[in-house]
Amino acid sequence: MSNAVLNGLAGAGGGIIAQIITYPLQTVNTRQQTERVAKKGLLPHCDGASSPSNRLPSSTLMEILQVVKSEGWGGLYSGLKPSLFGTAASQGVYYYFYQLFKNKAEAVAVARKRKGLGDGTVGMLTWLVVAAIAGSLNVLLTNPIWVLVTRMQTHTQAERKIMEAKREAILREASISNSTDLSTLQDKLDELDSIKPRPYGTTYAAWEVYDEAGILGFWKGIVPTLIMVCNPSIQFMIYETSLKYLKAKRAAKRSSKNVTALEVFLLGAFAKLGATVSTYPLLVVKSRLQAKQEIGGNISLRYTGTLDAVVKMIRYEGLPGFYKGMSTKILQSVFAASVLFMVKEELVKVFLVLVDKNRKRSTRYG
Template identity: 60%
Template sequence: MSDALINGVAGAGGGIIAQLITYPLQTVNTRQQTDRDPKKRKNKAGTVEQMLQVVQQEGWGRLYSGLAPSLVGTACSQGVYYYFYQIFRSKAEATALRHKKEGAGDGSVGMLSSLMVAAMSGCVNVLLTNPIWVVVTRMQTHTKKSPTDPIVSGIEPPPFATSNAVQEVFGEAGILGFWKGVFPTLVMVSNPSIQFMLYETLLKKLKQRRALSNSNKGVTALEIFLLGALAKLGATVVTYPLLVVKSRLQARQAMGLDKKHQYEGTLDAILKMIRYEGLHGFYKGMSTKIVQSVLAAAVLFMVKEELVNGVRWMLLKDAAKVVKSKSP
């Protein structure tokens, strides 16, 4: 099994576990980002209070609306990202070693190269998985008062399923509707790029510190958890406004005749948000996102590293058994 495949599978597994743990926070955060009701802004509720409101008004199930496609999207995104990340990383390492032989560099992958590797992996991931996240956003922001729900007195509207979200997106903009928000999402590739750059820099320094102290102690799961959390925190603070714009574009655009809530594209969304909401609008729900992202990233890194180490250990163990069985 190739190292790229091991990292891809481990990344998918870690992403799924992190998603299951933090999904209710993600749902509330998406609603915060797409909220354009001025009355709600005056009576702003905290994250926990908003979660309780969703449960009371719409039921527990709404906190997990879109979970199934989100898990598929997470598995695909993490698998695709880590697979291509390892491929691009291996090429960068090979190039660095070649440069060292030629008398340039120390043979290690520099910060700029790490950033480029993460960026290229992120672009491939975005282009392949954006349709899934458009559907997830529609399901997370759909409420029982949505215009798509049939108005029948005394009858509970049917659940808003994945097929309903797909039909809604296609009905609005055709096949291109599934790539709504792709431009800010591509720009947001800088988020995982910054995250992995910070993570690998911190990890490298920790290992160097251990080596200087002549310690044989490896990096623990808790340390990986903390490094992942710190790296994600830095990346989220820098790129959050782009995430809000992306969510606005992917959410349902039909808001009656109020044109200020209808976006024709990324630039139009940015200009209207500045005009009608101010800079504050770009940071809606940021505290919720920080908690969700940091927790999810920390769990992902921890689980991924443990899965990679476990798979490699099993492969080495199997290889040792094969060698032993062949020996006279």
């Protein structure tokens, strides 16, 4: 088994475990990112529809409790199946190509050292390029999966906006028509309130995306997503550089102690924190583009592309709109990355032991 395949399998396994553990936080974060909150005093009037919400964002814990109350525990795991598949595919593809190009970069560095050029180690810029290439290939191959996941995570949010618009329409109609009986009005409102939005399936989400934008709809948000390739690039640059420093420090002290799982966990957390803070606005724009666009029927809430999304977010929500839910994302992504790195490194060790045992067994009985 090649080193690239081994790391691809380990990355997929680590990604699945991290995804299962942190998925409720991811669901809440996606909803926070796609929730529109208008700047104070700015209420765009478009098509007679309702404007972006002016409610203050609640805490992550309150958001989780609200989802559980209105949708049950299943609401926190809406889209989990395609997400797990997407995680396995993304991490597998990413780590495979990352390790493949990493091996080539290290081989080039060693070859340069033999020629008297460099110290035989890979520099920061090379790590960035390697991570960027692997990330770009991963994005192009797996973006359709994440479009469906985003749709499934935000479906109930979109349905709630539709219900709010219907409620406003009923009240507006009652205020215009003085003949409306109060009991009849209350019955209509009670009937509307009794309808609870529920998560929908992967197939329905796929048909909805295709019906809205055709086959290209599955690559919505591809521009900010490709730009966000710098996120794992920054993450891996920090991680690899920190790991290299730690190993060099141990070697200088002539210590035989290997890097522990806890140290890998902490290095992974540190690396992901730096990457997340620097690229979060792109993640918000990506989520907005991949979510259902007809939220509330308001033109200020619908985006035709990346530039249109950025302009409208600045106009109607201001710069704070680009950082909605960042605390939740930091908690989720840092913890998920830490678990992923730790599990991946441990799986690599297990795979290497199994491969070594199998080789020895083959030699003994060969």
